[in-house]
Amino acid sequence: MVTGSDSDAEPLMSVRDLNTHFTTGRNLLGRTQGVVKAVDGVNFELHRGEVLGLVGESGSGKSTLGRSLLKLVQPTSGEIRYQGRDLVPMSESQMRPMRRELSMIFQDPNASMNPAMTIAQGVGHPLWIHGMVETRAEAREWVVDMLERVGLQPARNYLDRYPEELSGGQKQRLVIARSLITKPSFVIADEPVAALDMSVRARVLELMLELQEELDLTYVFITHDLATARFMCDRIGILYLGRFVEYGDADLMFSDPQHPYTRALLSAIPQPEAGRRGREKTLPRGEIPDAARPPAGCRFHPRCPQAFEVCGWEGQDLIDALEERWTQVDPETYERETKLFGKLDNAEVARESVRFSASAPEDLAEWLHEHGPNLHANVFSAVTEVRVESSHVLVRFGAGPEPAMQKVDRRDVACHLHGVLVRESGVHVGGPEVLHQTAR
Ligand SMILES: Nc1ncnc2c1ncn2[C@@H]1O[C@H](COP(=O)(O)OP(=O)(O)OP(=O)(O)O)[C@@H](O)[C@H]1O
Structure with a gap:
């Protein structure tokens, strides 16, 4: 430290x-x-x-x-x-x-150490790569010093052994020794x-x-x-x-x-409970999204328990919220609602909007007004318009800019809960008018 x-x-x-x-x-x-x-x-x-x-x-x-x-x-x-x-x-x-x-200590000691090299050869290898020693005896002295520092003692007893003869913890000490041997x-x-x-x-x-x-x-x-x-x-x-x-x-x-x-x-850190080991809790609402298609606005918004209307709600979020609802409702509700929406695959899903093709668009618009606010994840808070267009219903989303870093109480935070500060090169929902207050 x-x-x-x-x-x-x-x-x-x-x-x-x-x-x-x-x-x-x-x-x-x-x-x-x-x-x-x-x-x-x-x-x-x-x-x-x-x-x-x-x-x-x-x-x-x-x-x-x-x-x-x-x-x-x-x-x-x-x-x-x-x-x-x-x-x-x-x-x-x-x-x-x-x-x-500049050195690196890797996670897996089994993959990090060459099993064909003795400990003296493996740990000492970087010394030769960087031209820091000229003789084998010199290299062995460096290795002895380093093995002692990482607690593999008496070091000389380890030199001619092979990594697989050691326990996992001892092998990781070897990996550390090798990473630090060049100082x-x-x-x-x-x-x-x-x-x-x-x-x-x-x-x-x-x-x-x-x-x-x-x-x-x-x-x-x-x-x-x-x-x-x-x-x-x-x-x-x-x-x-x-x-x-x-x-x-x-x-x-x-x-x-x-x-x-x-x-x-923090809340996912297991807490020891009255005499029993705490169970690992899961993070809210599923997994980290596909990095090739990050959510618009704040990337955490689909999983965030406090996300509100400017956090970047987009068309796909509404589709996800409907699908989630339909895993939870009773069979009659499921039948009725999926009929009303038709196949979600046929909806035109964009960042700023979703266009549902519907046989009863007026009924669908009414459903959205009535039930939209109860959908999971606060997605409907960002809806600015539900419009009936002949055989379609268009749902539009308001501005959802990506948050920039801002100073909050002696640290940096990227979150609109502390004031909407827009990341200029971020992924936004809505037009350029949302970019009025920008930062890196
Ligand atoms: N060589 C690569 N080509 C394409 N995508 C990659 C490559 N390396 C990493 N990625 C992608 O970059 C993102 C970040 O991966 P990275 O391994 O850095 O995450 P991580 O936090 O270290 O995860 P883990 O704890 O699983 O190692 C992932 O979506 C991963 O699939």
Whole structure:
């Protein structure tokens, strides 16, 4: 953890408007069919000796952000200043001398260690890659020192053994030893204890914090688990579909979370209940959406218990809410209502509207006025018009801009509950008139 870091000092790493987008699939003409914005406009600063946590569900972009920071994937745009130099435009040969300083600890110790190498060879391997040693004896001395630091003692007894002879926790100590043997300054740990038994996780995390102090390390710590992040991190960025939704001091995130997604993650942490272990709770309303088609407006709005009319409700949300209703009503209601709406596949679904083709459009419009406000997820709060058009009913949605980051009580939050501040390059519902108050 940070010990007396001076926030006025030059940051070790400063990240500005970082984007890493993947194109997914091409059609027969070679045109790109989809883009996954795995990292989409991320900003932060990290000072020497700090631990930054990247927290979010599977698919939120944690690993891609971590890998982008080390240029293991090439960012699409933005800046990653490390000790003042921008890594983004650097070629791999320009990066090579810096790789000694920038290291990564991976999740799965079994996949990380080469089973054909002895421990001395595997842990010492980076020393040879970076030309830090000249003789085998020298490399073995470095390995002995590192094995001792990670608690594999007496170290010399391990040198000529193979990784598979060790337990999961011991193997992860090996992975840590190998990642730190080149004496890096900046280390990304991607779910470093997720593959380990519960019983050894805390010890490995404690070891990482001890090594951080001893070796003056700066960590980016990736986890889906807020409780682990609290134990490890000075600051936390909560990621959702490639964006930070809340970013600030770890303590604040726990004592007074300001984004509904942070609150949802917090409430999903199992609580020990009267003598029994708490069960893991699920997050509200289903899973993280497909990153190739993120929801308009605030990306969290379809799952958000507090979403209101400006949060980005769009045509697909109304279809989803109707389908959800029809899984819950009695068979007669289901028959009556599905007849009234006809096949939902025939509806023209757009961002700003849905056009239902209906045999009784007046009745359908009346139903929408009466029952729309009771549909799940507050989708109808954003409806500005229900219009009958000969054999159709058109439902229109009002403005739903994507929230920009704003300062709320000493941290950054992207949520309209704190005032509607529009992200200029965001995904919006409605016309350009919604962009009157914009920020990055
Ligand atoms: N090489 C790639 N090509 C296309 N899409 C990718 C690629 N790598 C990641 N993605 C997509 O980017 C998004 C973010 O993935 P990422 O692995 O960074 O998330 P994560 O939060 O680390 O998830 P997990 O905890 O499951 O590892 C996902 O939608 C994923 O499918």
